[in-house]
Amino acid sequence: MKNLIFACIVGLSVGAAQADLKIFATVPEWGVLAQEIGGSKVKVYTATNAFQDPHRIEAKPSLLAQARQANLLIAAGADLEIGWLPLVLRDSGNSAIQTGQPGYFEAVNFVNRLDAPATLDRAHGDVHAAGNPHIHLDPRNVLKVGEALTVRMVELDAANAAAYQAGYRAFASKWQAAMAGWQKDAAPLKGVAVLVHHASFVYLLNWLGMKEVGALEPKPGIEPSSGHLTGLLVRQQGAPARMVLRATYQQPGPSQWIAGKTGMPAVLLPYTVGGTAEAKDLFGLFDDTIQRLLKGLQ
Numbered sequence: 001m002k003n004l005i006f007a008c009i010v011g012l013s014v015g016a017a018q019a020d021l022k023i024f025a026t027v028p029e030w031g032v033l034a035q036e037i038g039g040s041k042v043k044v045y046t047a048t049n050a051f052q053d054p055h056r057i058e059a060k061p062s063l064l065a066q067a068r069q070a071n072l073l074i075a076a077g078a079d080l081e082i083g084w085l086p087l088v089l090r091d092s093g094n095s096a097i098q099t100g101q102p103g104y105f106e107a108v109n110f111v112n113r114l115d116a117p118a119t120l121d122r123a124h125g126d127v128h129a130a131g132n133p134h135i136h137l138d139p140r141n142v143l144k145v146g147e148a149l150t151v152r153m154v155e156l157d158a159a160n161a162a163a164y165q166a167g168y169r170a171f172a173s174k175w176q177a178a179m180a181g182w183q184k185d186a187a188p189l190k191g192v193a194v195l196v197h198h199a200s201f202v203y204l205l206n207w208l209g210m211k212e213v214g215a216l217e218p219k220p221g222i223e224p225s226s227g228h229l230t231g232l233l234v235r236q237q238g239a240p241a242r243m244v245l246r247a248t249y250q251q252p253g254p255s256q257w258i259a260g261k262t263g264m265p266a267v268l269l270p271y272t273v274g275g276t277a278e279a280k281d282l283f284g285l286f287d288d289t290i291q292r293l294l295k296g297l298q
Contacts, residue, residue, distance in 0.1 A: 006059055011144060011244070017282060020040075020041055020042060020043050021038060021041060021042045021043070021071050021072060021153060021156060021157045021160070022042075022043050022069050022070050022072070023038070023042055023043065023044045023045065023070060023071070023072045023074060023250050024045050024047065024066055024067050024070035024072070024073045024074070024206050025044060025045070025046045025047065025073075025074045025098065025144075026046075026047050026048060026054070026073075026074065026076060026080075026081050026085060027046070027047070027048055027076055027080075027136075027272060028046050028048065028049060028050060028055050028272045028273040028274055028280065029142075029273055029285070030074045030075075030076065030107055030136070030145070030183075031044045031045070031046035031074070031138040031238065032044075032046075032273045032281055033073075033142065033145065033146055033149065033171075033282065033283055034074060034149060034153075036146075036167065036171045036266045036281075036282070037146060037149060037150050037153060037164055037167040037168045037171060038040075038153060038160075038164060038167060039162070039163065039166035039167050040243065041157070041163050041164065042153075045066045045070070047063050047066070047088075049274055050248050050249065050270060050271060050272045050273065050275035050279075051249050051272040051274075051275075053248055053249045053250075054076070054249075055080060055081075055082075055083060055221065056083055056084075057083065057084040058084065059085075059088050059091070061085040061192040063084075063088050064088060064091050064092050067088050067089070067092035067094055068092045068093060068094050070092075070093075070094060070096075070097050070103070071096060071097075071103055071156055071157070072097065072103050072152065072153065072156055073089075073097040073103060073104050073105065074105045074107065074149070074214065075104070075105070075107070076107050076108060076133045076134075076135070076136075077106030077107055077108035077109060077130070078106075078108040078113065078129075078130040078131050078133035079129065079130060079133065079153075080133035080134075085213045089229065091132045096274055098178070102152065102155055102156060103156065105148075105152050107136070107141075107149075108130065108131065108133055108135055109148075110128070110144050110145050110147075110148040111135050111138075111141040111144050111145065112261065113130065113132065113135070114131060114132050114202050114203060114206060115130030115132040115199065115202055116129070116130065116132075122267065131206065132198070132199060132202045132203070134200050134201070134202060134203060135203055136203075136272065137200075137201060137202075137203045137204035137207070137220050137271075137289075138180075138203035138204065138206065138207040139175065139179050139286055141203065141205070141209065142175065142282065143172060143175055143176070146168055146171060146172065146175075147168065147172075149168075150164050150165060150167075150168040155276055162214070174283070175191060175207075175282075175283075177287070177295045178283055182286050182287075182290050185290050185294070186193075186208050186290050186293070186294070188294065189208050189209070189210055189290075189293055189294065189297070190208065190209035190210070190298060191209060191210070192210050192211065192215065192242050192243075192297065193210070193211045193212075193213045193239065193240065193241045193242055194210055194211065194212060194241050194242060194243050194244065194245055195212075195213065195214045195215065195216065195232065195241045195243075195244040195245070195255075195258065195264075196212055196214075196215050196216070196244070196245045196246070197215070197216045197217065197224070197244070197245065197246035197247065197250045197255055198215065198216075198217050198220065198221075198246075198250060199212075199215060199220055200247045200250075201245055201247075201269070202210060202273060204269075204289070208293075210293075213235075213239045213241050214232050214235060214239075214241065216228070216229065216232070216244070216246075216254045216255060216258065224254040229254060229257060230257060232258060233258070233261055236262055241262075241264060242261055242264060242268050242297065243264050243265045243266070243267045243293075243296040243297075244258050244264060244265075244267065245267050246267075246268060246271055247268075247269060247270075247271070247275070247290060248268070248269075248270055248271055248275035248276065249271065249275075250279075252266070252268070265295075265296045266291070267292055267293065267296040268293075269289050269292055270285055270288055270289060270292075272285065273285050276288050278291075280281070
């Protein structure tokens, strides 16, 4: 009898360990957010890192193996992962995380999207039909996505509902306090004009009240050309930018060339968690981003 009871206890313990929500996140920001909410109740795998262009990832067997095990897949959406995620979904054989299922979650569905094109034309470059997908660089969006993600995690793992809800409340409280500090610190950035390498910072600039006056890419996803960069130099005479911004995964050459010709600083931003040594989590991402932008004004 004692052996039977012991076996039942062991069985329950193993079952509880296996009940943790297994999450496949396409990009670091949403993987880290899921971990903030789920804590020890979730196991998060992130498919990409800050030094990879999230538009251009190879659907390797290692990604398929992780997707097969997932209960929840978190994507940015708006075609950010269009080049590789459909292949991962198809070849994973995991029906639970297919588009339209509760186990499939797109962050962009829970925020107001910017830069949705009026017309679709591939001649204009890698345009996103559903709007700009880089939504995480507005911290208000992080809060909205976190709330929706908590609801989905509760739906998929009701046994740990209280833990997920408490995790989100704790995160939201700290996040709202941090946002107030970021907005205060970033006040000098309002109205500042910048050049960008790619349209990675639309939501960040909108939140801070900064102005994008040009992009180093002649069209989204098209590498900067010497002719286009020369044109930006001419434009500087009438609409001067104060700095040129690039993400960690983007090549430094074009922004450094512009900086050398104009005297403006070339500012590297982490873009996502892990992009710099200081951007160790979501809080560090915005701490470091604000400080780097402010330093660019000096």
